[in-house]
Amino acid sequence: MGQFKSYKTLTGGLIVLILVFYLMMSWPEPMNRWIPPPHRASKHASEPNNWDSLPQELTNLTSLLYWPPTGGDKDDFLASTSPRTSTYRLKGPAQTNYTLGSNLEAILVARDHKGRPKTHGGDLFRAQLLGQELKAGVPGEVKDLENGTYLLSFPLLWAGPAQVQVRLIHSSEVVRVLQRVWKGKRATVDFRGYFRGRDGTQETVICNVDPQSTGAQGPTCQYRDVVSGELWFCAQPSTLPCDALVGHSSGSYLKVTTRHDEELMAGSVTDQPLPSGISPILVTPAAIGNMSDVALPSRPPCRPGHLSPKPSGFYYQDRWHSTFCSSRSFPTVSSILNCLAGRIVYMMGDSTLRQWWEYLRDTVPSLKPVDLHVQYQAGPLMAVDTTRGTVLHWRAHSWPLRSRRTPVASLHSVARVLHGLAGGPYTVVVLGMGAHFTTFPPSIFARRLAGIREAVKALLDREPSTLVVIKLANTGYKSVYGSDWLTIQVNRFLRAAFDGLQVAFVDAWEMTSSLAVPDDIHPKRLIVRNEVELFLSFICPT
Ligand SMILES: *[C@@H]1O[C@H](CO)[C@@H](O)[C@H](O)[C@H]1NC(C)=O
Ligand SMILES: *[C@@H]1O[C@H](CO)[C@@H](O)[C@H](O)[C@H]1NC(C)=O
Numbered sequence: 001m002g003q004f005k006s007y008k009t010l011t012g013g014l015i016v017l018i019l020v021f022y023l024m025m026s027w028p029e030p031m032n033r034w035i036p037p038p039h040r041a042s043k044h045a046s047e048p049n050n051w052d053s054l055p056q057e058l059t060n061l062t063s064l065l066y067w068p069p070t071g072g073d074k075d076d077f078l079a080s081t082s083p084r085t086s087t088y089r090l091k092g093p094a095q096t097n098y099t100l101g102s103n104l105e106a107i108l109v110a111r112d113h114k115g116r117p118k119t120h121g122g123d124l125f126r127a128q129l130l131g132q133e134l135k136a137g138v139p140g141e142v143k144d145l146e147n148g149t150y151l152l153s154f155p156l157l158w159a160g161p162a163q164v165q166v167r168l169i170h171s172s173e174v175v176r177v178l179q180r181v182w183k184g185k186r187a188t189v190d191f192r193g194y195f196r197g198r199d200g201t202q203e204t205v206i207c208n209v210d211p212q213s214t215g216a217q218g219p220t221c222q223y224r225d226v227v228s229g230e231l232w233f234c235a236q237p238s239t240l241p242c243d244a245l246v247g248h249s250s251g252s253y254l255k256v257t258t259r260h261d262e263e264l265m266a267g268s269v270t271d272q273p274l275p276s277g278i279s280p281i282l283v284t285p286a287a288i289g290n291m292s293d294v295a296l297p298s299r300p301p302c303r304p305g306h307l308s309p310k311p312s313g314f315y316y317q318d319r320w321h322s323t324f325c326s327s328r329s330f331p332t333v334s335s336i337l338n339c340l341a342g343r344i345v346y347m348m349g350d351s352t353l354r355q356w357w358e359y360l361r362d363t364v365p366s367l368k369p370v371d372l373h374v375q376y377q378a379g380p381l382m383a384v385d386t387t388r389g390t391v392l393h394w395r396a397h398s399w400p401l402r403s404r405r406t407p408v409a410s411l412h413s414v415a416r417v418l419h420g421l422a423g424g425p426y427t428v429v430v431l432g433m434g435a436h437f438t439t440f441p442p443s444i445f446a447r448r449l450a451g452i453r454e455a456v457k458a459l460l461d462r463e464p465s466t467l468v469v470i471k472l473a474n475t476g477y478k479s480v481y482g483s484d485w486l487t488i489q490v491n492r493f494l495r496a497a498f499d500g501l502q503v504a505f506v507d508a509w510e511m512t513s514s515l516a517v518p519d520d521i522h523p524k525r526l527i528v529r530n531e532v533e534l535f536l537s538f539i540c541p542t
């Protein structure tokens with residue numbers, strides 16, 4: 001611990017300065033290269049991912065990450081978009097009744113704190129249609145007209161009362177800050193690497209996704225996964241060799257904002273409702289005699305292979321109904337068990353995916369968690385039902401995991417694990433990543449996903465009956481380190497990366513932004529239950 005402290009004293013105060021300095025420089029080759037031996041022999045050892053293997057859309061980050069212009073830099077808080085003066089109203093004349101299955105449209109005018117209409121777009125608004133009595137909700141579409149006005153559109157998918165609600169998540173001025181930080185070629189958090197020598201000597205250094213962000217003034221250690229090519233860097237410890245790295249944990253949140261940025265992101269203007277601009281409406285069934293309460297066309301069973309439309313579903317009576325496939329409910333323990341019988345499920349990702357594992361463990365008493373003496377946030381976790389032959393794994397994705405101290409040997413590359421799976425009709429893979437990648441430039445996640453896409457494609461090529469499910473990242477954070485705006489970009493990456501592959505998507509973004517509950521990076525049980533039931537619908541479509 002003494003060494004840790006002295007190291008911090010040495011570099012702690014300087015780190016921001018060093019990072020800024022390194023921004024001006026190109027990536028030098030790390031002076032010390034260390035390639036860890038493979039954990040097991042693999043025929044799939046391949047060269048580092050190259051951009052050619054990326055789907056076309058993912059290579060063109062400019063086009064993938066398009067966001068409307070956010071106006072020029074002004075140092076004037078009062079000129080930023082305000083949730084109190086911005087308003088919305090119906091696009092057409094008010095109707096007494098609205099027909100089930102039709103659309104409600106509204107126009108939103110963004111204004112600054114002095115009530116002056118904005119002349120550019122780029123604000124992040126979130127619109128919802130809620131039916132609280134019916135425990136119903138659906139995300140509205142927000143189309144940025146790029147002149148300070150926005151077109152809101154809500155599909156009317158249930159019969160009964162409904163109410164529009166709009167919130168300003170971030171002003172365009174905040175989006176500008178987030179863009180600047182995100183694309184600024186630097187990490188906004190760092191990590192700790194714990195080294196231990198044979199004689200018990202210990203050292204702690206800073207680690208990160210690139211050599212500069214380790215703050216190292218001397219050599220760095222490079223860790224490259226021989227199968228996936230994924231890279232990780234640590235400042236080289238002063239006395240121990242690079243291969244003495246045994247532990248990993250989160251480090252610090254780096255200071256990346258100015259006082260003006262922080263004023264723009266203040267809680268009083270972040271994730272705040274706009275004054276209500278549309279009276280509650282009543283939606284009535286389309287035809288006399290048609291007593292259906294929801295507008296659901298006949299839908300095919302839930303199978304992998306297509307991107308979900310928007311909206312991908314809606315809540316009604318606390319149940320998520322997919323708009324593109326006949327999502328099922330699994331009301332009893334035995335219905336879940338029957339669906340999972342004989343399956344081996346590999347969940348890999350972050351703690352929002354661990355919630356699925358925990359939900360199943362807590363809901364199905366015969367799924368017994370196996371005590372692997374795991375006391376680490378990285379897992380692995382396992383639950384088994386021996387009579388039904390069900391195995392449920394969860395493991396964290398590898399670096400850049402933000403976690404308490406965890407053994408480096410427990411951090412497994414997702415791509416590498418996928419390359420080691422035989423696959424088949426009883427193998428289910430679930431990937432749920434994103435939340436830990438918002439603190440780095442976009443290229444970091446793009447490169448990681450390129451390797452994972454390649455591994456998923458290879459798995460599906462050798463065993464097309466393998467089910468691969470992608471959980472999109474959900475709403476939650478509102479800071480410069482993790483913000484819904486950043487998560488929107490991360491989800492664009494996820495969609496683009498798996499576009500064209502036979503994988504299933506669970507749009508957790510929409511499922512966490514359709515109800516009148518506060519955003520939470522770890523959503524409440526009702527939402528997790530619906531995510532898991534959609535997931536089970538892909539395993540057992542009929
Ligand atoms: C990338 O997308 C942008 C914006 O759509 C377009 O102008 C540009 O030509 C594209 N570049 C490539 C290489 O496709
Ligand atoms: C509107 O809905 C109410 C309640 O369902 C019904 O009594 C009324 O006839 C409807 N009016 C029109 C114009 O459809």
Ligand SMILES: *[C@@H]1O[C@H](CO)[C@@H](O)[C@H](O)[C@H]1NC(C)=O
Pocket residue numbers: 145147149
């Ligand atoms: C904004 O753009 C839309 C679409 O082009 C247009 O219909 C509307 O009149 C414009 N509004 C303002 C205030 O310029």
Ligand SMILES: *[C@@H]1O[C@H](CO)[C@@H](O)[C@H](O)[C@H]1NC(C)=O
Pocket residue numbers: 100101286290291292294295296297298
């Ligand atoms: C009843 O209305 C729903 C929603 O508009 C529609 O999808 C369904 O096909 C209709 N059923 C019949 C029998 O007309």
